[in-house]
Amino acid sequence: MTQILTSVFVGIFIGVGIYTFHYAEGLSYVSTEPQVCANCHIMRPQLDSWQKSSHHKAALCVDCHLPHDFIGKYIAKADNGRRHSTGFTFQNFHEPITITEKDSRILQKNCLRCHEPMVQDLVMIGQTDSNTTYCVRCHEGVGHGERVGLGRMDKNDK
């Protein structure tokens, strides 16, 4: 398994033409496996914190972070794949990693995908940009417990 993954990821770095494809392939191939994301050590803190979050039995990374319509999913994967892997290769991204606005909207849609019935009353008032009730404004911790960033040491471990 690790062998396969490693080669998939090594493939990613080969060239602009094909890495996007490989990255997308590789992810969809094992897309329900959060380890895949965390294989990239940069994602490690998010994996750790997800494991401690209220959703770790309810949702996987892709459930929240990727769109769920067929086409949108692939576009997002290609786009993110390019950004993440170039970021990783050149180590030139902003730290702590912060979610992009575009991905925030994907995330929001995914909250609704699962929870719409419960929040109908609030979302019916409008979900245009300025009218959105962004769930994360109050439920920031659902996916990752406490804020993670570079990964904070546990409060109480000695």
Place this chain on the structure above:
Amino acid sequence: NIHEKKIEAINPYVRLVEVTEDDTDPEKWGINWPREYDSYKKTAIATKTRFGGHGGSEAMPAEKIERDPWLKRMFLGYAFSIDYRDRRGHAYMLEDQEKTLRQTKPQSGSCLHCHASIMPLYRKLGNGDATKGMEESYKYSYQDLSKMLHEMGKAFPVSCVDCHEHKTMQLRVTRPAFIAGIQRLADSSAPVPHLPSVDLWRQGDRKQKYHPNMDASRTEMRALVCAQCHVEYYCAGKQPLTFPWGDGLKVEDVERFWNNSTFPDGTHFYDFAHEESGAKVLKAQHPEFELWSQGIHARSGVACADCHMPYMRDGATKVSDHWVRSPLLNISRACQTCHKFSEQEIAARVDAIQERNYQLLQRTARALMDQLDAIEKAKKEGASDNQLEKARDFQRKAQWRLDFIAAENSMGFHAPQESARILGEAVDYARQGQVDAFNWRGVDN
């Protein structure tokens, strides 16, 4: 079991009755939205926290000016020294206004702006134009306007139609004095990092005035609906109800606005002349919106409704708790979604903030009382108006700041550092006034 709940919840907005702009009776809206209405009605329940609400068994809330006699002395010469009580739930707003002994002095019809579901009456007064109606209202006595209100049908406290557009249920503001006030703010260049829509509007062509219902984001609206009433104002017989935000929202911005104001008759603005000292002073009223604006919550996009009307789960759906009240009665919903600390710890944090503020407030009050004593003494010793001018000016400044925090209802919580800063300035001015009063002989005018 998500699936089952989906079915149960599918259509929460079946309307059983139509509601219109003229429907001020919440009961009718309650037929469509029973969950919100049920919680709305609870604002009639008496509640009490250390500093919030009213929970006595008495019919009327406790008298603030008896609990803190310095308040009474500070207001001598003004109706607030007659009767000034703890606030309580929205259900009582009209009744408490009708009953207050401040009504033993003439009050203007504009008082109703924030204590009743008033828009139909404004439209009537203005022949369909509510703004015009509001601008007329100050000329009526409270009694006359109140009578008109009651004659138009049942008179209600703040109601659904005041905050909601009836077709979509979207939030909207209605109060003309607020709209004029927020436009004054937008037209100014005062920084408003907590109201991004104002900044956006300022960058535009400004052909149309800033209007919350068009421009503000939903998050902002969750504060602005409250800012229709929980604000500092002028409301008396000399000019229309005014929200003083033309220079900004900070205590000194508002002070500057009043200082630069003149009444229509050309005289310099003041609220009342202090009975003992003769100083022409200002009165601050519940500047919740203004103080919140200076705090870290506002800057972080946390609105009044987030804390005072948190979502609550009701069966399979989540609704906004329309039992508007102290968040301390509801910490788990009001705070814990954002702050992952125990209820006890959160309560302790608020208490630490409020206790610091309370102690500093009492200290400031003592300083102001000392200053009043000093002016009394100077007067007895024969000080002239000229010789007291500086001391009186200090009183105006000190009292304005002290009152700003005393009248604000969160005991410093909405902006802890800012409140303490304001009180720090107030102490300084009061004591300087005391020095000047002692030194009246040295003041050459």
Place this chain on the structure above:
Amino acid sequence: NIHEKKIEAINPYVRLVEVTEDDTDPEKWGINWPREYDSYKKTAIATKTRFGGHGGSEAMPAEKIERDPWLKRMFLGYAFSIDYRDRRGHAYMLEDQEKTLRQTKPQSGSCLHCHASIMPLYRKLGNGDATKGMEESYKYSYQDLSKMLHEMGKAFPVSCVDCHEHKTMQLRVTRPAFIAGIQRLADSSAPVPHLPSVDLWRQGDRKQKYHPNMDASRTEMRALVCAQCHVEYYCAGKQPLTFPWGDGLKVEDVERFWNNSTFPDGTHFYDFAHEESGAKVLKAQHPEFELWSQGIHARSGVACADCHMPYMRDGATKVSDHWVRSPLLNISRACQTCHKFSEQEIAARVDAIQERNYQLLQRTARALMDQLDAIEKAKKEGASDNQLEKARDFQRKAQWRLDFIAAENSMGFHAPQESARILGEAVDYARQGQVDAFNWRGVDN
């Protein structure tokens, strides 16, 4: 390159050399831990923020008492009125201490406690017992002890061994005066919600004294290592170096502790007699730990190291940035891990907090200067010591509070509301002192 980075992360602690309790030279430790050492060395770089650090091109940091002449006047009669400069990086601590013109007055050997890697010298002085050594050190002159330090080998500023146990690299505290101070705090009943291990210890059998190295959690240690030095103290020739926490950490707790202290010779505790007024006053030094303790960050388990030594990623490993400096130079790592706002917004928040504090500080300083003027005047008019007693007492109270915030190095950030409260009290006392000085004739003693 994933594979390489993974390997790189496996064993970050390969030791190339052994280090011991006596190795105060950081270069040696740097062979084992080059990443930490590399960043540690950067404390020699000059940096500057609006209120922090030192970034001038001059060899020495700017003179605080020239920038704010009221500081100089407040310290008249004490060495701080001769030379008192901006702080800078850890690399300079020993040099700056050696060079300060405060050394033109006799200073005690205990000064080295916080400016050098001093433990081997303490052990030598105490024949192996560092605590005993520390307790002796105040009897030496600075010059003598400094000479001994240099003779023992190269003298270093704070070094690895001061914060790390050399076998495990765990954090630990070493400074005897700190350990005595924190034990005094633990023995008291002052509330310490931000130090849960003290509460835990208090509930135990208390057979052994509280000791951070045994009892404190890792989060707490990330603050306590700094609290060895960034604290209020007494350090002069009358008694051993003392950290005044026996009544708690708040400004009035520390004041009470000093007020109830007597020197070994039985005289009442004070730091110096003010040259102009004759008041016997206190001097506050850098109470960062004390002020942080009152803030919301401390209560939330956010330690000094979180902001001043944030983790930085170096390949696949994470290391603590040992370039201890202003977090404002490093907002992304220092703040954004917890606060999801843009760097610009975070900087603006800090600036808003610091600006409020700065203005209030300057206002308070003016009040104190006015009080000093008033005492001068009273003295000229012939006021007796008795008649000035109350005014002087007010000066002591006011100056203590003003200095507490002026000497604290975060310009209010570590606990914004608390700082403003303290300044509010200071203004009040200074102005009351002014009133009393004006009224000296009325004071009957």
